[in-house]
Amino acid sequence: MGHLISFFKILFLRSIVYQTCVTDNQGDCRYQDFSNFGSSSTLARCGLNPKNLFMGPYGQKTKVIKTMNIHPNKQLEFSIGIWIFDSWDVGEGLYIYANDIQLDKISFSSCAEITSGTIYLTLFINITIRLQDNLDSDLQDESWGFRDFIIRLSIPCVNFYSECNYTGILCQGEQSKKTNRIPFEIKSILFGPSIIVKIKDPNYFEGVLQEFNSIQPCLNGYKFPKYILPS
Numbered sequence: 001m002g003h004l005i006s007f008f009k010i011l012f013l014r015s016i017v018y019q020t021c022v023t024d025n026q027g028d029c030r031y032q033d034f035s036n037f038g039s040s041s042t043l044a045r046c047g048l049n050p051k052n053l054f055m056g057p058y059g060q061k062t063k064v065i066k067t068m069n070i071h072p073n074k075q076l077e078f079s080i081g082i083w084i085f086d087s088w089d090v091g092e093g094l095y096i097y098a099n100d101i102q103l104d105k106i107s108f109s110s111c112a113e114i115t116s117g118t119i120y121l122t123l124f125i126n127i128t129i130r131l132q133d134n135l136d137s138d139l140q141d142e143s144w145g146f147r148d149f150i151i152r153l154s155i156p157c158v159n160f161y162s163e164c165n166y167t168g169i170l171c172q173g174e175q176s177k178k179t180n181r182i183p184f185e186i187k188s189i190l191f192g193p194s195i196i197v198k199i200k201d202p203n204y205f206e207g208v209l210q211e212f213n214s215i216q217p218c219l220n221g222y223k224f225p226k227y228i229l230p231s
Helices: none
Strands: 007-012 018-020 035-036 042-047 052-058 061-067 076-086 095-099 100-105 112-115 119-121 126-133 143-150 158-163 168-174 188-190 195-200 210-212
Touching: 052 076, 061 112, 076 095, 076 100, 076 126, 126 143
Parallel strands: none
Antiparallel strands: 007 195, 018 143, 035 061, 042 052, 052 143, 061 126, 076 112, 076 119, 076 143, 095 100, 095 126, 158 168, 158 188, 195 210
């Protein structure tokens, strides 16, 4: 059988239930995960700086909805990055709901990129996040978009993939598992903020400990060795 990774550890500081559009990779912005009523679901970019990709633009009283099942009695944290475009009139805004409870209202009268504060949700089993605007002009005059859509809870997970860009075989690393037996070569790693993955192997990077505190879309030219089960 293949040799084992000599050191493998995951430090879970927070957990991720669901996230989308946290990178500038179009495949990471899964607008198909959302039900949309109003403006068509699209992806767009604004400028060339990092974090320029967003889902939108939306407007004209559009509703964007995401529903998922959550284990009961878990505290959730929901955060989202909002893009505001062009001129909004007084009284116009974007409303954020969880299970029909209004969490926030965002209103601006100039172009801006903002991020809503973290919102805490408790005791949800089925959760529906709804973004809804009351804009009445066409998209060229006033619109909005979003990215960095993240929901966290207390059960953490790190996803390891056998191919770049988070495809191929999936292996989930959990807080309760401290293992060095990954059954394939790791080519990409996807996880949320406040998680650290540490891997060390004497055959790669001269045995220097590799510490990742951000997602790795492609470990090109460096594949952590797979653990081959005995036949």
